[in-house]
Every structure is written in structure tokens, then in C-alpha cells.
Amino acid sequence: MRYFLIILLFALPIKGQTKDFFLDITDQIQDNEFRLSYGVSVTDVNKDNNFDFVVTGFGFKNLALTYKDGKLVNIVNEDIFTDPNRRTIGVAACDIDKDGYEEIYFLNTDTYSGDKIYSDRLLDLNEDKFIDLFEIEKNKTELNLTAGRSVVCVDREGNGQYGIYVANYGGPTRFYENVNNKINDQAVKLAINKITGGRAIVSGHILSDQSDIFAANERGDNFLYYNFDGSFTDVAKDYQVEDRYENGRGTALSDILYRGRLDILTSNWDGNHRAYVLDDDKFIDIAKPSYSNPTKIRTVISADFDNDGYDEIFMNNIGEPNKLFKILEDGKFEEIKIKNGLETFGLGTGAAVADIDGDGILELLVSHGETGLQPLTLYKADINEFNYLRIKPFNKYGAPARGSTVTLKSNKRIHSKTIDAGSGYLCQMEPVAHYGIRENENDIKVEIKWTDGSTTSLNIKDLNKTYEVKQN
Numbered sequence: 001m002r003y004f005l006i007i008l009l010f011a012l013p014i015k016g017q018t019k020d021f022f023l024d025i026t027d028q029i030q031d032n033e034f035r036l037s038y039g040v041s042v043t044d045v046n047k048d049n050n051f052d053f054v055v056t057g058f059g060f061k062n063l064a065l066t067y068k069d070g071k072l073v074n075i076v077n078e079d080i081f082t083d084p085n086r087r088t089i090g091v092a093a094c095d096i097d098k099d100g101y102e103e104i105y106f107l108n109t110d111t112y113s114g115d116k117i118y119s120d121r122l123l124d125l126n127e128d129k130f131i132d133l134f135e136i137e138k139n140k141t142e143l144n145l146t147a148g149r150s151v152v153c154v155d156r157e158g159n160g161q162y163g164i165y166v167a168n169y170g171g172p173t174r175f176y177e178n179v180n181n182k183i184n185d186q187a188v189k190l191a192i193n194k195i196t197g198g199r200a201i202v203s204g205h206i207l208s209d210q211s212d213i214f215a216a217n218e219r220g221d222n223f224l225y226y227n228f229d230g231s232f233t234d235v236a237k238d239y240q241v242e243d244r245y246e247n248g249r250g251t252a253l254s255d256i257l258y259r260g261r262l263d264i265l266t267s268n269w270d271g272n273h274r275a276y277v278l279d280d281d282k283f284i285d286i287a288k289p290s291y292s293n294p295t296k297i298r299t300v301i302s303a304d305f306d307n308d309g310y311d312e313i314f315m316n317n318i319g320e321p322n323k324l325f326k327i328l329e330d331g332k333f334e335e336i337k338i339k340n341g342l343e344t345f346g347l348g349t350g351a352a353v354a355d356i357d358g359d360g361i362l363e364l365l366v367s368h369g370e371t372g373l374q375p376l377t378l379y380k381a382d383i384n385e386f387n388y389l390r391i392k393p394f395n396k397y398g399a400p401a402r403g404s405t406v407t408l409k410s411n412k413r414i415h416s417k418t419i420d421a422g423s424g425y426l427c428q429m430e431p432v433a434h435y436g437i438r439e440n441e442n443d444i445k446v447e448i449k450w451t452d453g454s455t456t457s458l459n460i461k462d463l464n465k466t467y468e469v470k471q472n
Contacts, residue, residue, distance in 0.1 A: 021306065021324065022340040022364070022379040029376055030071045035060040036369035037376065039150075039426030040352040043093035043102045043400075046075060047125060051354050051430055053365050054104060055376065056088040062106065065365075067356045072378070080130045083108070085118045092422035094153030094162040096178045100398035101125065103133070105164050105176075107426075109147045113170030113197075119143040120166070122176070122183065139183040146171030150423040152201040153402050154211050156190075157230040158452030160395040160471075162402070167198025167215060167423075192232055196220050200251045200425040204262055204403050204418040207235070207278075209453030211403040211421070214241070216248025216266045240282045246271030250300035250425040253418045254311060256286075257331050260407050260414035265313065267297040273315075277331065291333040296320050299351040299425050302327070305362055307386035307436030309412065312336065316348040316366060341379045347372050354430035360388045360464060362434060387437035390466040393419055393448050400431035401471060405449040408433075412441045437463055 026032065036058040045052040045064040053065040053072065061082030065072040076082070083106065090107030097103070106121045120143070122133040133139055146168040153162045154175075163186065166174040172193040175186045187193035197218035206212040208227045215223040221242040225232035236242040246268040253262040257277055264276040264283065271294060275287035285292075291313075299316040306312070313333065315323040321344045325333040343366070350367040357363065361380050368374035389408070393401040402421040407414065415435065422428030437444075444460040450471050458469065 019382060020339045021336055021381060022338055023382045024340040024377070025363070025380055026375070026377045028071055029065070029378055030073045032375040033060075034373040034375055036373060037367035038089035038349045038369055039091040039107070039423070040350045040365055040367050041091040041093050041104070041422065041428040042352050042354040042430040043104065043428075045104070045125075047101055051356060053352065053354065053356065054091055054093070055365070055367055056091050056106065056350075056426075057083070057086060058089060058369055059086050061086065062088055067358075072356070078130055080132055081123065083121070085110070087118050090149060090151045090423060090426045092151040092153055092164070092428045094164070094402050094421070095160070095395075095397060095399035096122075096162050096164065096176075097124070098161050098397045098399075102399060105151050107148045107151050107166060109149075111147050113147050115171070116145055116147045119145055120148070122164075133183055142176065142183050142185050144168070144174050149199050150201050150426055152203045152213065152423045153421045154203045154213060155395075155403050155451040156211055156227060156232075158210050158450070160397045160399070160451075165201055165203070165213060167201050169197050169199075169218075171195055173198060190232055192225065194223070199248045200266070201423055202251050202253050202264075202418075203421040204253050205405045205449060206253070206262055206264065207239075209449075211451050214251065214264055214266070216251045218247040218269070220244060222248060222266070238282075239278075240284075241266075241276055243268070243271075243274065249297045250316070252300045252302045252424045254302035254313070254327070255416040256311075256327050258329065258413050258415050260409075260416050262405065262416055262418055265300055265302060267300050267315065268294065269297060270294065273297065275331070275333070286331045288333065290335055291325055295323065298348050299427050301351055301353055301364070301424070301429065303353045303362055303429070304434060304436040305353075305364065306381040306383050307361065307388050309436045309438030309441060314341075314351065314364065316351045317346070318348050318370060319345070322346065322348060343377065346377075347374050350425070350427045352427045352429050355390070355432070355434065360386070360390075387463045389435045389437060389444070389460060389463055391433040391435075391446055391448065392431070392466055392468045393433075393450075394468065394470045395450070396471045398470070401448075401450060402431050403451045406433035407447045407449070408435055408444060409447070410441050410444045412438045432466070
């Protein structure tokens with residue numbers, strides 16, 4: 001009865017408000033049951049060149065939701081995908097074997113901290129069948145049997161071969177790579193096998209010309225790993241982002257000053273949310289109280305939902321209202337009052353964005369769980385007239401170039417976006433740089449900075465399309 005009441009409350013109108021920012025399009029999700037869900041990723045599950053939402057289930061099966069005939073429909077029911085033990089919370093996808101297709105890492109946990117029973121799984125689609133690479137005999141010695149939270153993909157050497165960083169809780173960090181056709185944990189070799197309360201991770205061009213890593217932790221220092229030719233050095237203290245007395249949750253990379261470089265949005269469960277921008281040789285927090293005031297945060301997403309050329313920040317909270325902010329010039333965050341997407345009593349645990357139906361507007365899928373059963377919800381901006389541009393980079397093997405940076409330059413702005421590597425908290429966005437176009441914006445050029453630091457430039461002649469760009 002309690003959960004039925006929650007859903008009814010979502011639907012109640014708020015007096016005095018006119019047109020809402022979001023449309024609630026949850027009815028497009030077919031067979032949308034009450035369930036416990038955590039992480040969400042966006043990848044091409046079945047190699048049909050279309051993105052799908054991968055939704056984890058805790059006590060419920062994992063889903064692969066594709067857009068078909070106006071509905072989001074689950075296309076995978078195999079036990080190996082849905083997880084026989086039903087203990088999946090984190091998920092990320094990337095190409096670990098340089099075959100041009102993304103493998104899917106499912107992080108399982110059956111305990112809060114420390115040792116666990118059920119190992120994580122790494123699925124590879126082989127001849128229309130999923131194979132768990134950890135079930136191959138030679139890989140069984142590398143199982144992750146520590147409770148974890150988030151996963152991020154890292155092309156640390158810039159050669160197109162991704163490794164997988166696993167943020168464990170109460171045990172050592174893992175860093176899995178395919179070495180001579182065997183899955184190996186490289187964390188000890190790389191000296192990043194720290195024992196901490198790992199929560200959220202992002203990877204991209206934060207400081208170096210390669211894939212750096214920022215890890216938001218609980219009950220201890222955050223990590224900021226500077227990448228020097230494939231090796232990592234923790235510089236969090238040097239750059240003043242260790243934030244040791246807070247408890248990290250959601251984090252994202254976003255160009256919040258519109259100056260052509262990535263900044264760090266990181267949010268805390270106990271303590272203020274941060275908006276870190278690089279100032280000379282350190283990061284400074286520019287967040288004002290309206291943004292920084294603590295909330296029961298889970299996922300943080302930076303994206304241009306309404307295609308006006310300015311990014312929004314969506315804060316997915318649990319047990320209290322979600323929040324939405326627009327990033328204006330000069331690092332000013334303006335709160336947007338919402339009805340749809342507010343989810344006053346929502347049990348938000350994860351969220352991801354993708355233009356799943358190909359209409360040029362991003363969809364926002366929100367998962368719920370942890371403290372109670374709730375269906376998934378789906379939103380998109382309520383807009384009619386707009387222009388957009390989508391840049392979809394592929395590395396030299398033909399896989400999504402996660403961790404690369406796309407920078408748009410025009411008469412109106414310089415604006416960088418990361419090709420999301422995951423996992424701000426449990427989740428991973430579509431591997432596309434999506435730009436709304438500002439009023440009277442022209443002379444648009446785009447530069448892609450690949451994971452090896454090299455660049456590719458292109459002049460944009462036509463809007464309202466997706467440009468696919470392959471690394472030479």
C-alpha cells in the first residue's frame with residue numbers, strides 16, 4: 001500500500017505552475033514493474049548500432065531496454081545477463097579486447113563492506129551468446145570478491161584498449177585489463193590498490209593529455225590520479241580535492257565555465273556538494289549555497305536537456321526531491337523548478353541519459369531502489385523548436401571512444417564535453433557529446449581530443465544530425 005501511495009503523490013499537480021521543464025514519458029517503458037534497481041548504463045547491447053539502456057536489478061533481473069515502436073522494450077532474458085543471483089548494482093561498458101564492441105561489466109554485491117560471496121561478471125557477446133569472461137578457467141583467479149560500488153572504463157595508455165577500475169568498499173581497488181587474452185588485475189602493479197570506502201568514479205582529460213581518474217570516496221580522502229604514460233600518481237592533496245571529511249556519492253565531468261576544459265562536479269552524502277574548477281595549480285570550489293547545500297544525493301548528471309546551449313545539472317536524490325540547475329555563464333547555477341522529475345518521495349539510486357529514440361532530445365531514465373520497490377521513470381524536456389548537434393567518436397578499433405573530450409567552438413562559446421566512461425555513481429551515460437545550439441550561434445567547429453592526446457578537427461556545416469568520427 002505504501003508504494004502505491006508514493007506513485008499517486010508523484011502524479012499530483014502543483015498549483016500555480018505553468019509548463020513544466022520535463023515531460024513524464026514513463027508510459028513508454030513496457031512491463032515497468034515495481035523493482036529494486038541501482039545502476040544504469042548506455043551501450044549497444046546486441047550490436048545493432050543502436051543504444052540501449054542497461055538497468056541493473058537487485059533481487060530482480062538486469063534489463064536491456066531498446067526503443068522499438070514507441071516503447072522501451074527489454075530484449076535480453078538470458079540467465080547470464082539477468083544474473084542468476086540478482087545482486088547487481090553497478091554497471092559500465094567498454095571495449096577491453098580491441099574487437100570494436102563493448103563488453104559489459106556488472107558489479108555485484110551481497111554485503112555492505114568487505115568480503116562478498118558473489119563475484120562480479122564481465123559479459124562478452126560472442127556469436128549471439130553472452131559469455132562471462134570471469135567464468136573462463138584461466139580468469140577465475142582474478143575474481144572480485146570484495147563489496148563494490150562503481151565502475152569506470154579507462155584507456156590508460158591511449159591505445160584503444162580499456163581497463164576497468166572497480167571502486168570497492170572495505171577492500172582494495174581493482175583495475176582489470178585484458179593481458180595476452182587473460183583478464184588480469186593490474187591494481188597492485190599500478191600502485192592504486194588502495195583500501196577505502198569507494199563510491200563514485202569518473203575518467204577523462206582532467207589534468208593530463210591522457211585518461212586521468214577522479215574517485216569520490218566515503219570516510220576518507222578522494223583520489224585524483226594523474227596519468228603519465230599509463231602510470232598513475234595521486235595528486236588529490238596537491239590539487240585540493242581530497243575532501244577527506246565528506247562522504248562522496250555522485251560525480252561528473254562538466255565544463256561549468258564554458259572555457260574549453262573539464263571541471264569536476266562531486267556531491268556528498270554528508271557535507272556540501274562541490275563544483276571544482278582549476279585555478280592555476282589547484283581546484284577551487286565555486287558552488288554557492290543554493291547548489292552546495294547537502295541533499296541525499298546519488299547520481300549527478302550534466303547535460304543539455306532543453307537544447308538551449310547551456311548544460312543543466314540533474315541531482316538524483318533518495319527520499320527527498322530531486323533538483324535541477326542550469327549552468328549559466330561565469331559559473332552561476334540557476335535552480336529550475338520542476339514538477340515532473342521532482343520525485344518528492346522517490347527512492348532514486350541511479351540515472352542515465354541518451355537520445356534513445358533519435359529525435360534530438362535527451363531522455364533521462366531514473367532507477368529506484370535501496371529502501372523500497374519502485375518502477376523506473378522516464379523524462380525528456382518539453383520543447384518543440386530547437387537545434388542540436390551530436391558528436392559520436394569511435395577509436396581506431398571502431399569502439400566508442402570513452403574518455404575522449406569533444407570541444408565545440410563558435411561565435412558564442414567554447415564548450416567541452418566528455419565521452420562518458422562512467423561511473424559517476426553506479427551509472428554510465430551514452431558515449432556521445434550532445435550539444436543544444438544557442439540562439440544566433442554560427443561558425444561552429446568541433447575538436448575531438450582522443451585518449452592518446454591527439455586531436456581531430458571538423459567544421460560543422462549542418463545541424464540537427466549526428467556526426468560519427470573515427471580516430472585515424
